[in-house]
Amino acid sequence: xxxxxxxxxxASALNAEKLRMxxxxxxxxxxxxxxxxDGKAYQRKTVTFEAEMDxxxxxxxxxxxxxxxxxxxxxxxxxxxxxxxxxxxGMVQMPNVDVSHEMVDLxxxxxAYEANLxxxxxxxxxxxxxxSIGR
Amino acid sequence: MFKLAGxxxxxxxxxxxxxxxxxxxxRSGFTNRARGGIGGESFGNMLDRFVHxxxxxxxxxxxxxxxxxxxxxxxxxQAMIAMQEANVSFSLMVEVRNKLVESYQELMRMQV
Numbered sequence: 001x002x003x004x005x006x007x008x009x010x011a012s013a014l015n016a017e018k019l020r021m022x023x024x025x026x027x028x029x030x031x032x033x034x035x036x037x038d039g040k041a042y043q044r045k046t047v048t049f050e051a052e053m054d055x056x057x058x059x060x061x062x063x064x065x066x067x068x069x070x071x072x073x074x075x076x077x078x079x080x081x082x083x084x085x086x087x088x089x090g091m092v093q094m095p096n097v098d099v100s101h102e103m104v105d106l107x108x109x110x111x112a113y114e115a116n117l118x119x120x121x122x123x124x125x126x127x128x129x130x131x132s133i134g135r
Numbered sequence: 136m137f138k139l140a141g142x143x144x145x146x147x148x149x150x151x152x153x154x155x156x157x158x159x160x161x162r163s164g165f166t167n168r169a170r171g172g173i174g175g176e177s178f179g180n181m182l183d184r185f186v187h188x189x190x191x192x193x194x195x196x197x198x199x200x201x202x203x204x205x206x207x208x209x210x211x212x213q214a215m216i217a218m219q220e221a222n223v224s225f226s227l228m229v230e231v232r233n234k235l236v237e238s239y240q241e242l243m244r245m246q247v
Contacts, residue, residue, distance in 0.1 A: 003223045007216055014212045022209075120216060127223045134230045 004123045008054055012062040013116045016049050019065055020109040023047055024102050031097040034085045042095040044071040071096055178235060185228045192221040 002008065023045050033042035045068055052064035073096050081090030196217040202208040 003220055003227060004216075007220065011213060011216055015210055018210065018212075117212070120212075120219070124219050124223065128226070131223075131226050131230050134234055 004120070004127055006060065007120065007123060008056065009060050009062045010116050010119050010123075012052075012054075012064065014113060016047075016063045016065050017109045017113040017116065020047055021106060021113070023068065024106045024109065027097050028099060028102050028106075031095060031099055031102075033095055034083070034092055041075055041093040042097070043075075044095065044097045045069070046071050182232070182235075185231060189221070189224050189228050192217070192224050196221040 027044050030036075030042040036042045047068050048066035050064045050066045051061045054060050054062040075094045075096035077091045078094050079090055080086055080092045083092045086092050196214070199208070199214040199217040203211055203214045208214075
């Protein structure tokens with residue numbers, strides 16, 4: 001039983017947005033990683049959010065993180081023969097991370113995070129004011 | 136807890152109509168609720184349940200805080216939400232206690 005109404009839904013959204021921000025930070029950090037763990041260039045990671053029925057809250061829709069997937073679009077091939085990872089023709093495969101795209105994702109997820117925090121704050125305020133009926 | 140006095144115990148000064156009203160209230164289960172009778176729950180049980188729930192919420196908040204501090208969980212907001220839950224439910228319990236004490240005092244103030 002939750003005193004703050006709907007708080008489970010908001011908590012699931014906060015988790016999801018935080019995960020998205022973590023992935024954005026990983027993508028930006030690896031924007032120039034030309035050799036990943038599997039020997040190929042780093043592939044940008046994306047996450048999908050799915051809806052999930054939260055039975056405990058009377059069927060309200062919570063956010064459920066789907067899979068974290070690799071973005072399979074090939075990155076840019078750059079001609080750089082002096083690069084240690086250059087192949088036979090002097091081309092280096094760069095990661096498919098576009099930093100401006102990642103920055104937009106970062107802004108989106110941080111604004112969504114702030115919006116959910118505002119919901120929590122308001123729910124607490126409503127509960128406190130309801131308690132003041134009796135005072 | 137409180138048992139309303141039956142009409143025969145109220146003394147000679149009381150007129151019979153109010154004694155009948157008291158008897159009606161008894162029959163309708165008003166005092167049964169206070170005693171924990173049919174379909175009701177005694178105040179003692181209700182307070183007990185409240186205290187246990189608040190205790191559970193406080194334990195949950197403490198667990199979440201420990202998880203964040205030891206680094207097991209990266210979700211700081213989870214700990215804050217659990218703390219707010221515990222806080223609000225504790226305030227609710229205090230309000231319930233205040234109301235109970237107030238109504239008890241009101242009852243005691245009644246002139247017999």
